[in-house]
Amino acid sequence: MEAFTRLTSAAVPLPRPNIDTDQIIPARFLSRPREVNHGDFLFHDARRVPGTGERDPEFPLNREVFGAARIILAGRNFACGSSRESAVWALFDAGFRCAIAPSFGDIFRTNGMKNGLLPVVLPAEAVAALIGQIEAAPGAEVTVDLRTLEVTFPDGSVHGFEVDPFARHCLLEGLDEIGLTLSLEDEIAAFERRYGRENAR
């Protein structure tokens, strides 16, 4: 996994609640292996004019000023719905490394932490203020620091956030958990001996 420590970048605002993972990547693109660049599938239908396939110039992701954005800002319950990890892959492959919202779908939040995409929960008022600052100055930069657990807005204000300490450690170091858990083989085997045949069948 790619490590995340600190990121300064433009942020693209999607100020809507309940943006689901079906919108982030429609189901018909889910049969591709991870090696395929999923960035092209990101908001595939949402960013196009229905019926024509043309890119909608109004959709924030299509605006040139946000072309280099690596942070996505969204309304409450971002990436709710399906557990598809390809929602994270699509964002990651399109260059995003961080998402900021008042709340996230639980599974997406976990998927993000395991794939180098940091989900940051800030209070709704703070997210609204940040979106306001970005809309006033599109392309303005935001800094997200996983070491200090702080987001710095374009106006210089600093906002703390919380991340699960274990997942934070893994993301800071770029570790994946499987290797770590495999080193706990003795504990797992001991559990299995205690547990015996319970729930084996």
Next chain:
Amino acid sequence: MQAEEAMSEAPRTMFEKIWERHRVLEREDGQTLLYVDRHLVHEGGAAAFAALRRRGLAPRAPERIFTVPDHYAPTDSRRLDDIRDPRHREMIEQLARNSEEHGIRHFGLGGPEQGIVHVIGPELGLSQPGMLIVCGDSHTSTHGALGALAFGIGSSEVAHVLATQTLWQRKPKTMRITVDGRLGEGVSAKDVILAIIARIGAAGATGHVIEYAGSAIAGLSMEGRLTLCNMSIEAGGRAGMVAPDELAFDYLAGRAYAPEDWEAALARWRALPSDSGAVFDAEVTLDGGAIEPMVTWGNSPEEALPIGGTVPGPEAAADAERRETLARTLDYMGLAPGMALEGLAVDRVFIGSCTNSRIEDLRAAAAVARGRRVAESVEAWVVPGSEAVKRQAEAEGLHEVFRGAGFDWREPGCSMCVGMNGDIARPGSRVASTSNRNFMGRQGPGARTHLVSPAMAAAAAVSGHFTDVRRLLAGGG
């Protein structure tokens, strides 16, 4: 040790009991390694198997893993060769190959056990009270209806469980949703869960495991409880559960994978329900008697109203952002403020999905369809949840009822709930669907999904528009 003993005497929730029983170890920061009893895998597991292969690892406990194709399963045939899209066929074949390679029990396409993973788990007795069950699918919450802790995980976590049979978790919060009273005629578990989501919102239970309680819940059938728990994720909940009781035990008795030592299992299961006095982090109560047949009107399951309701207008939106979202939703859905839901014409009807494709769902729909005809303008499908449901329905003659009424009687799979196998609706078409998500594009680009119960879906099919099923049940219309 003393502290531990004191803790064990404090009243515990069912969730806490299952959590503690599966704890392999807990780190100082609270992160807990949990042991997984059952790992269910559908075609979406491909990336996880590939990740395992890259590392040169094999599944740690293949006997605890069960695989079944459902998302890409064709519903017009049982033959792989009939699948037109080679990618879809490959997803199904890959799952069979991975299962065979690792000695995993696979319920293959065309076999007698195949079906939607969340239908066959309970049906085969794989899902049992007190178990920790995971699957790379958000609707894994379904299995909680049997008193299990069951939740959906992502692909990286699927790989982790394959490799280690364990999962790192932070303890979620608990929420009890109590529904008391008697459900009215024509009101089903689907209406209950839609009413709950409408009340608490699509993120209302984020970070929580829900326990459903109260007399209206205890009064639900097993199928109804499965429907209820299924949509916990639509309320943001990590999992949903119902205390196991005699109904659950009777349901499991004699199933293919029921415990070998039944008496020992029963003794464990009887100790599972939350202790009286157990404290939940959040409590919600609803009056079951006040719940009516529900219809969603928007693109989030929280946007649901009783059938007698009207589409909300901008005055219902709290702020400019919500007004903009509402305008966009109504534009997508082809609705205008003030429109009545009843009478809204439908183009397609889909009865199926892990939410509502079990035998009781098909009986409820057939009761409405019997002696009636699907409206000329409507294409109506019934997709049974599994081969076993299909066999049972055919033994009861339900397929004849549906066919006689003009429904298409199809083969088991996820089908139009998610459209991955190509079963989708045309842009702009309005679908009465018994599935779980009314997201934009969920049933095909531009498709307009309204979530309803099986009886309400059948009522829409024969009426050509949404209507109050209670009127049809009373002999009208």
